[in-house]
Amino acid sequence: MSSLAPPVRIPHLDVTGRVAFHRILLSEWTKLRSVRSTKWSLVVGFLLTIAFPVIFSLVTRSHWHSMSARERSGRHPLDIALAGVNVAQLAIAVLGVLLVSAEYSTGSIRSTFTAAPKRLPVLWAKVLDYAVVSLVLIVPAVLVSFFASQAILHTIHPLHISFTQSGVARSVLGGALYVMLVGTFALAIGAIVRNTAGGIAAFAAIFFVLPPLMFVLPQSWNNAISQYLPSEAGRQVFALHHAAHTLRPLTGGLLFAGYCALALAIAAVLLVRRDV
Amino acid sequence: MIRAQDLTKDYGSKRAVDGLSFTVQPGIVTGFLGPNGSGKSTTMRLILGLDAPTRGDVTVNERRYRDHPSPLHEVGALLEARSVHTGRSAYNHLLALAQTHGIPKRRVSELIDLVGLHEVASKRTGGFSLGMGQRLGIAQALLGDPKTVMLDEPVNGLDPEGIHWVRNLLRGLAAEGRTVFVSSHLMTEMALTADHLIVIGKGKLIADTSVDDFVARASQKVVLVRSPELERLRATLEGPGVSFAPAERDALEVHGLTVEQVGEAAADASIVLHGLTPQQASLEEAFMNLTRDELEFATETEKAVA
Structure with a gap:
């Protein structure tokens, strides 16, 4: 109007693409890899998953000669090899919550849903990307853990265990599967709660507070209920021996996957219905 | 073209947008004017389907926003405040959005250059000034070469040179036949930029008039x-x-x-x-x-x- 400067011209775009699931998958992958804190958390989670079994193996080997027979019988090589899973699950869970909650706290969710207004594919893409990333990281981590700890422990006869032994491969890989499902569950919680602190608190309550609370109940109730908790059901995937009042690995794994599916279903319904 | 019919939005017991009906025409710059808190940003969120209307309906280019198969080619929007992850770089933010539509990387770089963010494209947006954030938002709005451009308070935080640039940009977009819908709480800014005005107060439509008429009526x-x-x-x-x-x-x-x-x-x-x-x-x-x-x-x- 008043200005004599020529109007700004924006360059034209010669392609017109439609929103498609494989594109949202790529977009979510870009988001996942492009936040520095996410990358570092994954790297630290990966290293700790290996570091703990290695340290525990070294400590166990150096103390073996001074252990009582009773104490020795309580050691199991697979418990040592998979000690890192307990650490990894926390790292993967916190990141899972953050992947969604950080979008709300920063407001980037508005950009996300402007580009993909159908919303649901965004949730599925986040879950799929994250599941693949956590498996790609944790499968090698548990394998390295197993063979590293065995390299240290194999000289001690009762602590020697072979990967081909019945149930061992399933337990080791099950540990990775468990961590992947924990990440999925946490991501769904993040999408339901939409707040980082609240999401992490909710996850911690379900995984770390609820199980010990069960011990307040009468023994028979605890025995009956505990095995169906998400964390307890999930852990059977990487338990080598079947203990009393626990589910079989397959049953436990399926139940835990069911909990994940339920959490995702709730997240999906809320995602479509709620204002952003 | 944006068409709202009886658009109404309640947040709890508070009515933020109250029975708005208006049409935003292509080829001109339409100013969306109202005091702070009058419902402008809410209306824009309703247009983008981020919030669901309590009553009424709004379409962009004859369809609800979420029913468009390629929404970024239909509407480019700059929303109020931040809608960027502070830990991500400007380049990656735009890239992730572009990828949802299969828009090539070269387009992302082109727009970063256009808005003058070349130097800081790989820096995390958390450290951006308000003006840089606005420039990134404008790049985002133009990413899909959209038929309709909707900007919420685009000149907020810009220096005089930046304000001048935005005015020229808006006029250029309208001259190309696009629909341009810009909100502001400053009448003087709108008088310089807009051809048509939609004025709201307390969520209600107050005026839907050409800027010339408005000025003439006001001063005569x-x-x-x-x-x-x-x-x-x-x-x-x-x-x-x-x-x-x-x-x-x-x-x-x-x-x-x-x-x-x-x-x-x-x-x-x-x-x-x-x-x-x-x-x-x-x-x-x-x-x-x-x-x-x-x-x-x-x-x-x-x-x-x-």
């Missing part, structure tokens, strides 16, 4: 009249839509009549006039009068109900 209908017979003159001029404001001695400010109307009425009644001057109400005043009237009306209605 205030007249300062000087006369030794003020009382008689006042009685002669009285009528619907006419009001008076006291001025200096022997003078009266008449609102709602043109210079011609006042002069002719005085001549008919044989009233001597010593002076007859059109008053230039500033645009900002006109806008405030308009919204104040609306607010007073609302308060009076509330009183009447109570």
Whole structure:
């Protein structure tokens, strides 16, 4: 109007693409890899998953000669090899919550849903990307853990265990599967709660507070209920021996996957219905 | 083209947008004007389907936003405040959005250069100034080469050079036949940029008019009249839509009549006039009068109900 400067011209775009699931998958992958804190958390989670079994193996080997027979019988090589899973699950869970909650706290969710207004594919893409990333990281981590700890422990006869032994491969890989499902569950919680602190608190309550609370109940109730908790059901995937009042690995794994599916279903319904 | 019909949004018991109906035409810049908190940003969120309307409907280019298979090619939006992850770089933020539509990387770089963010493209946006954030938002809005561009307070935080650039950009976009919808709480800014105005207050439509009409109406209908017979003159001029404001001695400010109307009425009644001057109400005043009237009306209605 008043200005004599020529109007700004924006360059034209010669392609017109439609929103498609494989594109949202790529977009979510870009988001996942492009936040520095996410990358570092994954790297630290990966290293700790290996570091703990290695340290525990070294400590166990150096103390073996001074252990009582009773104490020795309580050691199991697979418990040592998979000690890192307990650490990894926390790292993967916190990141899972953050992947969604950080979008709300920063407001980037508005950009996300402007580009993909159908919303649901965004949730599925986040879950799929994250599941693949956590498996790609944790499968090698548990394998390295197993063979590293065995390299240290194999000289001690009762602590020697072979990967081909019945149930061992399933337990080791099950540990990775468990961590992947924990990440999925946490991501769904993040999408339901939409707040980082609240999401992490909710996850911690379900995984770390609820199980010990069960011990307040009468023994028979605890025995009956505990095995169906998400964390307890999930852990059977990487338990080598079947203990009393626990589910079989397959049953436990399926139940835990069911909990994940339920959490995702709730997240999906809320995602479509709620204002952003 | 954006078309809203009876658009209404309640947040709890608070009504943020109240029965808005309007059409935003392509080829011109339409200003969306209203005081802070009048419902502009809410309306824009409703247009993008981020919030669901309580009642009514809004379409962009004849379809609801979420029903478009390629929404970024239809509407490019700059939303209020931040809608960027602070830990991600400007480049990656735009890349992730571009990838949802299969828009090539080269487009992302092109727009980063266009808005002048080349130097900081790989820096995390958390450290961006308000002005840099606005530039990134504008790049985001233009990413899909959209038919409709919708910007919420785009000049907020920009320096004079940046403001000038945005004005030129908006006029250029409209000249290419796009629909351009820009919100602001500053009337003067809109007068420089917009061709058409949609004015809202307390979520309600107050005016839907061309800027020229608005300016003309605002500046024509205030007249300062000087006369030794003020009382008689006042009685002669009285009528619907006419009001008076006291001025200096022997003078009266008449609102709602043109210079011609006042002069002719005085001549008919044989009233001597010593002076007859059109008053230039500033645009900002006109806008405030308009919204104040609306607010007073609302308060009076509330009183009447109570």
